[in-house]
Amino acid sequence: MADEVDLESLKELEREVILQVLYRDRAVQSIEEERIRKLKTHLQHLRWKGAKSSSQEYREKCCARCQRALGLLLNRGAVCQGCSHRVCSECRVFLRRTHTWKCTVCFEDRNMKIKTGEWFFEERAKKFPTEGKHETAGAKLLQSYQRLSKISVVPPTPPPLSESQCGGSPSRGSLISINSTCTEMGNFDNANNVTGEIEFAIRYCFKTQSLEICIKSCKNLAYGEEKKKKCNPYVKTYLLPDRSSQGKRKTRVQKNTLDPTFEETLKYQVDPAQLVTRRLQVSVWHLGTLARRVFLGEVILSLATWDFEDSVVQTSHSYPLRSKAEKYEDGVPQNNGELAVRAKLVLPAGSRKVQETQEDQLSLNGQLCLVVLGAKNLPVRSDGTLNSFVKGCLTLPDQQKLRLKSPVLKKQGCPQWKHSFVFNGVSSSQLRQSSLELTVWDQAIFGMSDRLLGGARLGTKGGAAGSVDSCSQSKLQWQKVLSSPNLWTDMTLVLH
Structure with missing residues (x-):
């Protein structure tokens, strides 16, 4: 053809x-x-x-x-x-x-x-065993286009894969159907400009420990002048920093309107102590043909100062929709919680001067002891719990990697492992050129991929990318451990 x-x-x-x-x-x-x-x-x-x-x-x-x-x-x-x-x-x-x-x-x-x-x-x-793969008509047209010189068309940048694309783990006894394999196929288009507002209320029930987002309506949404009658909006929420598929809530899609009325309540099971560490993201989307999503605007509210006992605060309010926020605001990485650890460099007995002059002979006799105490403010699941564990990876100057893993603590929002990592056969001279990476994970079920909750790094490449304060602080903590052998050093690491 x-x-x-x-x-x-x-x-x-x-x-x-x-x-x-x-x-x-x-x-x-x-x-x-x-x-x-x-x-x-x-x-x-x-x-x-x-x-x-x-x-x-x-x-x-x-x-x-x-x-x-x-x-x-x-x-x-x-x-x-x-x-x-x-x-x-x-x-x-x-x-x-x-x-x-x-x-x-x-x-x-x-x-x-x-x-x-x-x-x-x-x-x-x-x-049809004899049927082979044929070149499509579109591919042939693109090949023929290469011979034309009068048109200059720049191919559009492929849309990024969203975190929720094909995400989520199948629960026991369930089978994922074809229609639910990709709940979010990425942002294939964007609204020309973000206008309009959304009205919703936030309530918290202390008896059931549930956060309720009552989505009322939207007004004056923008989706291009030529497509006003074909806008099919819906609202999606996340309780940040959890962006997993389990933490996503959505309303029903309203057809052919720029002023939709939803009157739906989206609920999260979350402990009251976790509310001060969470942010509510409410975004409005258009559902187009072939499951194409278009971003229409969002609102992000911090729950740290929210007074859930005030009846006035719990009434519905209108919020202006804003453009999509950057992943890292002002170059600061996202805070995914804190990890409390205790570290000690164990060197053989003897004076420190003797140890420094005989580093090479003692290189196989030292130990780096690390106790992973616990973590808090982690991006928990919708029920407020995690099946969490910690991985430790010590990268030596010769690129050799020593890996250790803690046990899994199930159904805990603020896990306390109190687990010891011992890296044998190291010296202070090696550790000065080494890096220790600690990552916290949420264990998945049935062989699916575990979810990374956050990580921190100590050593020559300590800190998160783009965070000068975190980098300098981690280097100081690492230097303190190396300069105080046989003494415990307590640290609180920010996870990114």
Whole structure:
């Protein structure tokens, strides 16, 4: 069909419009290919973690996924119908509306085929085995465009992948359907200008420990002069800094209006002590064709000084919509909580001068001891809890990495691990050129990706990018640890 279309016969404006559409289509295809690549990479990592394969033999009977030992009478495991490997009860995922189950790897493989649409092409290949891949008409038109020199069309920048794109972990006993694989496909367009206002009220019920956002209405929304009658607005909220799919709330979509009325209440389960560390983000979006989202404006309110016992404050108010805020305001990284640690450099007995002159001989006798005490103000889930753990990575001057991990504390919003990390075989001269990175994670279920809550770094590259104060403070703390061997140093690290 592309051979029948002659771009030379069209006017320059017509060519430009057609090519802009084709370039946008190619950009969307590139984003989709990158999304599929990440899904396949994640699946491959899960397969590598598996303990068994058909070409390996094992002396002991254990789960093929988590390598947990299986018993003779209790917890004997069962054979997965997909891969024929024996797995324990914790590594099984039951499918919705059925009594069947699959192991975590087989479930993720099925989930990946659903999200990418590979199941359709597999079934199509069975029905039409001789059908090959053909070049599309749009691709041929773009190739022919390269020969034209009268038009100068710059391809649009591909839209960024949003955090909520294809995000979220499947709950036990559930199966993600095709229509819910990508709840947010990114910002494919933006409103020409942000105008209008939104009316809502914020209330907190201390009895049920629930925060209620009562969305009333919006007025004078802007979505282009030529599309006024096709604006389909809805409201989305986050309780920052949590931007996960579990922390997202949305209203219903109102059709063909610039002054929508919602009258809906969005709720969050959050502890009262957590309210002072959270910010409420209320944004307005337009739902276009092919699930294209358009940003229409937002409001961000800090809850630190909010008086929830004042009845006047809990009434609805109108707020002007503003443009999208930068991720880091004024170059300062986002604060994702604080991590309390205690560190000590343990050196062999002897005078300090002797130690400094014999650094090379003592390089294998020193220890860096670190106690991860606890964390607070973390970006918790919607229920106010986390299944959190801490990873520690000490990078030595020769780029050798020593990694340690704490146990998982489940269902805690302010975890207190009190777990010790001990890095053996180090000296003060090595540590002066080393860096220690601590990251806090929220454990996912069923083999899905864990969520990074924040991190901090001590050492030669301490601090977060763009934060001079944090960088200098971390260097001073690290120098204090190295200059005071065999003494504990308490630190509070800001997570970014």
